[in-house]
Amino acid sequence: MDKKIEQLKCFESSPKGENSTTNFGVKISNDENTLKAGPRGPSLLEDFVFREKMTHFDHERIPERIVHARGSGAHGYFVSYADHSNLTKASFLSAKDKKTPLFARVSTVQGPRGSADTVRDVRGFAVKFYTDEGNFDIVGNNIPVFFVQDAISFPDFVHAGKMEQQNEMPTGGSAHDTFYDYISLKPETAHTVMWVMSDRGIPLSIRHLQAFGVHTYRLINAQGKSTFIKWFWKPLSGTLSLLWDEAQKIAGKNGDYHRKRLWDDIEAGDFPQWELCVQILSDEIIEKFEFDILDPTKFIPEELAPVTPVGRMVLNKNPDNFFAETEQIAFCVSHVVPGIDFSNDPLLQGRIFSYLDTQLSRLGGPNFNEIPINRPVCPFANTQRDGIHRMTINKGGANYFPNSIDGNYPRPKEEASVKGGFLPYPEKIDAVKTYKRSETFNDHFSQATMFWNSMSQHEKNHIVDGFSFELSKVTRRNIVERVVNEFLINIDKTLAEKVGKNLGVTVEPKVTKNIQKKLVKPSPAISQVNLLSGDIASRRIAVLIFDGCDTEDVMSFKKEMEKRDAHVDLLAPSNAPVRGCDGPSLTPKSSWVSEPSIFYDAVYVPSCGQESLELLQHNGDFLHYILESYKHLKTIAFSGCPSIIKETLRLKQDLGLILGQGWRDVVEAFTYSLAHHRVWERESLASTIPA
Ligand code: HDE
Numbered sequence: 162m163d164k165k166i167e168q169l170k171c172f173e174s175s176p177k178g179e180n181s182t183t184n185f186g187v188k189i190s191n192d193e194n195t196l197k198a199g200p201r202g203p204s205l206l207e208d209f210v211f212r213e214k215m216t217h218f219d220h221e222r223i224p225e226r227i228v229h230a231r232g233s234g235a236h237g238y239f240v241s242y243a244d245h246s247n248l249t250k251a252s253f254l255s256a257k258d259k260k261t262p263l264f265a266r267v268s269t270v271q272g273p274r275g276s277a278d279t280v281r282d283v284r285g286f287a288v289k290f291y292t293d294e295g296n297f298d299i300v301g302n303n304i305p306v307f308f309v310q311d312a313i314s315f316p317d318f319v320h321a322g323k324m325e326q327q328n329e330m331p332t333g334g335s336a337h338d339t340f341y342d343y344i345s346l347k348p349e350t351a352h353t354v355m356w357v358m359s360d361r362g363i364p365l366s367i368r369h370l371q372a373f374g375v376h377t378y379r380l381i382n383a384q385g386k387s388t389f390i391k392w393f394w395k396p397l398s399g400t401l402s403l404l405w406d407e408a409q410k411i412a413g414k415n416g417d418y419h420r421k422r423l424w425d426d427i428e429a430g431d432f433p434q435w436e437l438c439v440q441i442l443s444d445e446i447i448e449k450f451e452f453d454i455l456d457p458t459k460f461i462p463e464e465l466a467p468v469t470p471v472g473r474m475v476l477n478k479n480p481d482n483f484f485a486e487t488e489q490i491a492f493c494v495s496h497v498v499p500g501i502d503f504s505n506d507p508l509l510q511g512r513i514f515s516y517l518d519t520q521l522s523r524l525g526g527p528n529f530n531e532i533p534i535n536r537p538v539c540p541f542a543n544t545q546r547d548g549i550h551r552m553t554i555n556k557g558g559a560n561y562f563p564n565s566i567d568g569n570y571p572r573p574k575e576e577a578s579v580k581g582g583f584l585p586y587p588e589k590i591d592a593v594k595t596y597k598r599s600e601t602f603n604d605h606f607s608q609a610t611m612f613w614n615s616m617s618q619h620e621k622n623h624i625v626d627g628f629s630f631e632l633s634k635v636t637r638r639n640i641v642e643r644v645v646n647e648f649l650i651n652i653d654k655t656l657a658e659k660v661g662k663n664l665g666v667t668v669e670p671k672v673t674k675n676i677q678k679k680l681v682k683p684s685p686a687i688s689q690v691n692l693l694s695g696d697i698a699s700r701r702i703a704v705l706i707f708d709g710c711d712t713e714d715v716m717s718f719k720k721e722m723e724k725r726d727a728h729v730d731l732l733a734p735s736n737a738p739v740r741g742c743d744g745p746s747l748t749p750k751s752s753w754v755s756e757p758s759i760f761y762d763a764v765y766v767p768s769c770g771q772e773s774l775e776l777l778q779h780n781g782d783f784l785h786y787i788l789e790s791y792k793h794l795k796t797i798a799f800s801g802c803p804s805i806i807k808e809t810l811r812l813k814q815d816l817g818l819i820l821g822q823g824w825r826d827v828v829e830a831f832t833y834s835l836a837h838h839r840v841w842e843r844e845s846l847a848s849t850i851p852a
Contacts, residue, residue, distance in 0.1 A: 164538040165262035165291045172533040225274045229285040232268030233420040234487035237476035249380035251500030253292040262291045267367045272333020277412035278419035280333040281362040286372035287492040291538040298496040304356040305373035305460040312511015336634035345643040351609040358627035360402035366422045368433035369401040376509040377454045379502040389442040397434040399694030432477045436470040453601035457508045462684035486534045491520040502586045542571040607679045609652045615683040617690045619841045629663035697835045698726035703761040709773030712741030718824040753782045758790040763835045768801025778809045788852040794839035798827040
């Protein structure tokens with residue numbers, strides 16, 4: 162068992178076979194009636210059992226995170242691929258196969274705790290490594306750049322992006338006036354806004370997210386050598402997204418979609434995995450890079466600085482208690498370990514302060530490090546004492562340093578650099594205090610344009626659709642016009658024209674002062690077309706079963722897909738078992754209505770007899786299932802009954818709409834198409850489908 166899980170075990174409580182008591186151990190004799198003056202009389206103040214229970218309940222909520230309130234977490238571990246001590250003395254990277262326990266939490270940013278998972282938003286991706294030299298947190302996002310360059314702008318940005326102050330709308334979305342007002346007045350947001358309006362803003366699931374540390378950090382080795390790096394998480398399942406229509410429908414049908422998919426995969430033993438990579442920024446690369454490595458609105462294309470895997474993260478255990486673990490975990494950018502250090506990125510510098518500060522109010526005081534999920538697995542000691550909910554019983558006479566009473570303990574490690582104490586990189590600073598921002602941060606549009614130019618045609622279409630949808634919700638016309646004529650136009654003329662056309666805005670570019678633009682080469686590595694996993698492992702397939710279907714065909718297809726590590730669910734018109742044409746009945750997991758096509762990546766319809774075929778042709782739920790899957794560009798296979806496709810639905814057969822006689826006929830084409838995620842060639846035809 163890993164060290165963290167072992168540590169958490171000490172705090173577990175499972176009251177099997179135990180009688181209930183008050184929190185102070187007094188056995189409770191009646192837990193359904195308050196103490197009253199007679200059965201019909203008033204309740205008595207002396208009823209301490211009732212008062213304790215009710216008081217606890219009244220205080221069961223803590224403030225939710227101001228951003229990233231909605232999140233899902235899991236335990237896991239990290240395995241280092243090698244001894245990376247040439248780069249860093251961080252102990253978790255010091256040996257091949259070294260295993261470190263961790264907890265990861267993935268979140269949306271804007272919405273409150275109860276908001277839907279599939280809204281268009283940035284996703285937070287925070288990982289706490291419980292290393293043997295202290296906790297190390299990488300608090301990253303699924304987008305490699307950030308909206309603003311300096312931490313002092315963060316509160317304004319968040320106020321503008323979250324629900325509007327007068328009416329708390331919209332919940333968890335950026336499609337509103339204040340967001341677009343702010344970004345169009347703040348050109349440095351352009352690059353990140355492009356990523357959010359792209360498919361990256363609507364991920365398929367948590368295991369399909371790429372993630373990034375965003376800022377430049379330093380790695381320091383035992384010789385004191387510093388290397389600038391960026392952190393990069395690459396999902397082994399590929400980087401995949403939903404379609405916007407799908408994302409919106411899922412938000413209504415199952416707000417917990419991402420949370421559930423992660424939970425179910427882990428319960429099924431299908432553990433999500435990512436490679437942790439570093440992008441090493443050698444002096445040569447930094448020189449070639451046309452932007453400042455301290456500017457968090459810029460990212461360094463993989464084509465310029467390759468991304469080297471240093472280890473692998475596996476999420477393999479769901480929390481036992483959401484509040485105790487996922488809610489109370491406290492990520493802090495300041496949690497670094499020897500061998501890792503910060504850069505002077507002004508956004509990062511502000512974050513080093515903000516995270517610790519926010520935990521004080523969220524978790525109620527300075528002892529949040531003692532909450533089980535936050536405790537390091539290595540020993541810890543210092544002279545900090547007392548405060549709300551202090552749990553440690555510090556013994557001995559000295560709560561100060563230096564002291565002569567307790568042998569001068571606790572005291573810092575001598576020769577810290579050699580023996581493992583944290584030492585900052587001794588960067589020489591000789592500067593004048595100023596509020597000025599570096600001029601090397603001035604180019605706000607070149608990389609936004611590069612992002613656009615790196616997209617495939619369908620990805621570009623989605624960005625146009627994303628902006629058009631969002632801006633159609635903005636009520637103030639002057640803001641919409643400003644977005645088109647002073648913001649999008651500086652990114653790309655076609656983008657501005659297409660969005661302008663959809664909104665009825667004439668493109669009349671305003672001359673924006675101080676626009677400096679460089680021609681930056683596209684980066685194919687950021688197009689999701691190039692980020693497929695190449696297989697169908699972990700993908701979800703709906704097999705539609707019904708009275709009269711061929712059960713042998715169903716079960717053989719299911720087995721074939723499971724061999725390829727896909728998840729297969731049998732779904733029927735209702736939750737009742739169906740009768741197969743050949744005798745045996747099949748029990749569905751659920752019904753077509755409660756597990757609609759939007760929850761799946763592909764659909765299979767087994768062969769059946771003529772009688773069933775006629776019933777299917779008149780079953781609205783069935784026809785809707787197929788049409789909606791078709792509209793969402795999914796792989797669909799019919800191992801018989803092609804007349805439904807050809808005559809009833811009049812759909813055009815394509816690479817992802819596979820018709821055959823029996824499962825053997827369709828299985829390879831089905832696998833191939835699903836491995837490509839969606840049938841993009843179908844997109845314009847699919848827009849004609851009324852589903
Ligand atoms: Fe955060 N951010 N942030 N952020 N952030 C928080 O800390 C903040 C930024 C990120 O699962 C808060 O514990 C400032 C960038 C994640 O618990 C708060 C600035 C990146 C999470 C905070 C930023 C992030 C947070 C709210 C600009 C990606 C969720 C609750 C200077 C690199 C962690 C909390 C979790 C959460 C502040 C910008 C990622 C208020 C001041 C850039 C993943 O402290």
